[in-house]
Amino acid sequence: MRNIVGNPARGDNFFKRDREVGKILVSIENENNIQIAAPRRVGKTSILFHMLDVAVEGHKYVYVDTESIDSEEEFYKRLLKEIIKVPGIQGVAAKFLNAASVLARKIKSLKVMEVEVDMQEENEAVSYFDDLVHFLCGIQLDNGEKLILLIDEFPQTILNILNRQGTEAATRFLQSNRTLRLNPDILNKVRFIYTGSIGLNHTVAAIDSTAFINDLNTLEIEPLTAIEAGELLDSLLAVRGVVMRPSARNYLLDKLEWLIPFHIQLLVQELLRLDLPIDGIHEQHVDKAFEEIISARNDNHFAHYHSRLKSQFKGQELKYALEMLRLVAKDGVISRAQLLDQAYVFDVVDQYKKIIEILVYDGYINNVGQRDIYRFNSPVVRLWWNKYAY
Ligand SMILES: Nc1ncnc2c1ncn2[C@@H]1O[C@H](COP(=O)(O)OP(=O)(O)O)[C@@H](O)[C@H]1O
Numbered sequence: 001m002r003n004i005v006g007n008p009a010r011g012d013n014f015f016k017r018d019r020e021v022g023k024i025l026v027s028i029e030n031e032n033n034i035q036i037a038a039p040r041r042v043g044k045t046s047i048l049f050h051m052l053d054v055a056v057e058g059h060k061y062v063y064v065d066t067e068s069i070d071s072e073e074e075f076y077k078r079l080l081k082e083i084i085k086v087p088g089i090q091g092v093a094a095k096f097l098n099a100a101s102v103l104a105r106k107i108k109s110l111k112v113m114e115v116e117v118d119m120q121e122e123n124e125a126v127s128y129f130d131d132l133v134h135f136l137c138g139i140q141l142d143n144g145e146k147l148i149l150l151i152d153e154f155p156q157t158i159l160n161i162l163n164r165q166g167t168e169a170a171t172r173f174l175q176s177n178r179t180l181r182l183n184p185d186i187l188n189k190v191r192f193i194y195t196g197s198i199g200l201n202h203t204v205a206a207i208d209s210t211a212f213i214n215d216l217n218t219l220e221i222e223p224l225t226a227i228e229a230g231e232l233l234d235s236l237l238a239v240r241g242v243v244m245r246p247s248a249r250n251y252l253l254d255k256l257e258w259l260i261p262f263h264i265q266l267l268v269q270e271l272l273r274l275d276l277p278i279d280g281i282h283e284q285h286v287d288k289a290f291e292e293i294i295s296a297r298n299d300n301h302f303a304h305y306h307s308r309l310k311s312q313f314k315g316q317e318l319k320y321a322l323e324m325l326r327l328v329a330k331d332g333v334i335s336r337a338q339l340l341d342q343a344y345v346f347d348v349v350d351q352y353k354k355i356i357e358i359l360v361y362d363g364y365i366n367n368v369g370q371r372d373i374y375r376f377n378s379p380v381v382r383l384w385w386n387k388y389a390y
């Protein structure tokens with residue numbers, strides 16, 4: 001296993017996430033469509049790629065990153081295009097294309113499928129959405145096999161449509177997605193898994209469209225357990241022939257607290273840059289690696305925590321969010337009472353609960369264990385915050 005830092009992990013570099021994959025499979029088994037919720041960098045895309053790469057449970061998977069898509073038409077066109085690439089679907093697609101009814105509809109998708117057929121004038125009245133519905137209704141999969149659509153960065157697509165075409169278009173987009181996945185002829189063979197690095201619930205709530213996603217089963221991706229994190233650490237060090245004293249290993253895992261693969265990889269990278277003694281890594285090296293992890297050269301890995309707040313919040317809300325994070329980074333904790341006091345100061349009393357919810361959802365802070373006390377999820381992000389963000 002190589003220490004890849006920054007790109008989704010694939011193949012041998014993917015550290016197994018059996019619990020998370022298991023949860024997804026059970027939910028598919030239970031006939032759900034799913035939204036995967038987890039903050040940025042927790043490993044969502046890597047899990048989707050893994051399911052795609054090894055075709056878990058014999059399903060057919062289609063991965064689509066929709067981050068740059070900003071219209072409903074483009075979205076369904078991309079889906080159709082990617083579905084048609086799936087091995088074993090081509091035959092079905094050809095049959096679909098040859099069906100007289102399809103030709104009669106002069107379907108737009110002939111272009112998508114890049115099939116040599118006399119192209120007729122595009123009929124604007126027929127949409128890619130119609131084609132996709134038609135296609136998915138028509139396909140036959142082998143005994144009980146399912147087509148699983150992995151749709152990454154979906155909330156960003158909603159925001160793109162919202163920004164380009166307004167609320168009505170964004171709402172219509174959510175509505176057509178719901179219509180598609182709940183179509184009885186599609187429901188029995190196709191499953192939708194949506195995910196993305198901004199919260200779907202908050203994005204949708206902001207345009208009063210929660211009703212269009214309330215059929216989705218929400219699954220959370222958790223960080224690694226201490227045992228898993230230790231295994232990942234060991235295997236990343238082992239390939240480089242480096243050993244670690246057991247006390248230093250425990251010390252590192254305790255200090256890291258929020259055990260996402262990404263932060264373990266960053267720490268390993270820093271440990272391997274140090275002059276290490278022959279008897280391996282000691283606590284003092286761990287401390288040094290923690291200092292180095294927030295050095296300027298790693299800034300690109302953390303700067304987004306700060307910059308993305310500006311697209312999430314505006315005006316007083318932004319000022320409040322930044323000040324709360326500054327305080328909790330400085331003091332280590334912040335109480336609910338302080339959060340409310342400050343909400344008065346910043347004149348955001350009506351919005352502060354939502355702001356805190358978003359900061360929790362997006363992986364900045366949590367109140368696990370003590371309901372009225374919030375702290376940073378990650379001591380590493382807290383260190384970075386104290387140094388750079390004010
Ligand atoms: N299962 C895994 N095995 C190894 N590395 C991982 C794994 N999951 C995540 N990572 C690391 O964390 C980084 C972020 O993962 P990614 O899947 O892109 O997260 P997300 O999609 O949640 O933002 C990756 O670049 C990779 O370095």
Ligand SMILES: [Mg+2]
Pocket residue numbers: 044045046152197
């Ligand atoms: Mg991702």
